[in-house]
Amino acid sequence: MKTAVVLGADTQLGLSLVKKLLNLNLTVYAGSEIELQITHPNLVDSFLNINDEKSIESFYDLIRDSEQSISYYFNLINYMDLESLSETTIASLNKHYLINAAHSIYALSLAKPFFEFEDTVIFNLLGITSLNGYPDSLGYVMSKHALKGGIECLKVEWEREKYQFVDLYFGAIDDSDWDKYENVFERDKMLSLEDVIYIIETIINSPTNLKFNNISFSSKSEVLNHGFRS
Numbered sequence: 001m002k003t004a005v006v007l008g009a010d011t012q013l014g015l016s017l018v019k020k021l022l023n024l025n026l027t028v029y030a031g032s033e034i035e036l037q038i039t040h041p042n043l044v045d046s047f048l049n050i051n052d053e054k055s056i057e058s059f060y061d062l063i064r065d066s067e068q069s070i071s072y073y074f075n076l077i078n079y080m081d082l083e084s085l086s087e088t089t090i091a092s093l094n095k096h097y098l099i100n101a102a103h104s105i106y107a108l109s110l111a112k113p114f115f116e117f118e119d120t121v122i123f124n125l126l127g128i129t130s131l132n133g134y135p136d137s138l139g140y141v142m143s144k145h146a147l148k149g150g151i152e153c154l155k156v157e158w159e160r161e162k163y164q165f166v167d168l169y170f171g172a173i174d175d176s177d178w179d180k181y182e183n184v185f186e187r188d189k190m191l192s193l194e195d196v197i198y199i200i201e202t203i204i205n206s207p208t209n210l211k212f213n214n215i216s217f218s219s220k221s222e223v224l225n226h227g228f229r230s
Helices: 012-023 053-066 090-110 138-157 176-181 193-205 223-229
Strands: 003-007 027-032 043-047 072-075 121-125 164-170 214-217
Touching: 003 012, 012 027, 012 072, 012 193, 027 053, 043 053, 053 090, 072 090, 090 138, 121 193, 138 164, 164 193, 193 214
Parallel strands: 003 027, 003 072, 027 043, 072 121, 121 164, 164 214
Antiparallel strands: none
């Protein structure tokens, strides 16, 4: 039985993905700050504070103790607090950077001893915000660009191991992160959770000779372009 690791399993996307992976008969190590309320013999639901180095290390101790390798790694860590430029502070910039980039990359680097040579597939939720700039989102966009840079460095560092990196450049995904921005963004034009899970499942079920690198799917319109100015 293959093993998958999901960091950020307590997000709506993470929870949906965990359920799908279990349905695909995978053993799933889910790292989250809350209990997932899922009972399944193939699920290891472990507390993970991405801001705490010891917590990250303890998470991987569980995998080490099980003597399992990681076939699929999902980095779904995603902190987003949109604010106008006049409201942006050093503290908010740092928080975005530490969670979305520095700590996420550190967690990924610690997973390497459990990866399978040439076989492990590493999914990174980068989003179109790692490629472009958007209004009212300086801290978030900067952190996503930093995350992309860190992943590019790991690709070079691990070139000999031939892991498969699948970088997901999705448009806005309609989940609970947008609840606090009610009536600001057109959520009906965002990607649905079902859309994203379908894409990931398709990649997992594809023949092994097919290699995916950069996957880009946008929503029906560039809903982020309007920011709080709409």
